[in-house]
Amino acid sequence: MIKWAIIFAVIGLIAGALGFSGIAGASMGIAQFLFWAAIIIAVVLFLLGVTIFKKVT
Template identity: 80%
Template sequence: MLKWAIIFAVIGLIAGALGFSGAAGAAMGIAKLLFWVGLVIAVVLFILGVTIAKKVT
């Protein structure tokens, strides 16, 4: 998921440099959303992994 966030961030930067402000804003918005969703999923999985590891051992 973070890979897609980086791809959309690059698209947004290129579109912004070329003057496509609407497309750049949309791509950067998608990049931000994907980054935060990926980060939340990673944190939730980390917490689940820590709690399950304590119960297994």
């Protein structure tokens, strides 16, 4: 998911440099959403892993 966030950020930067402000803004918005979604999912999985690990051992 982070890979897609980086791809959309690069697309947004290129579109912004070429003057396509609408596409650049939308692409950066998607990149920001994907980045934060990946961070939240990673934190939730980390917390679940820590709690399950304590229950198993």
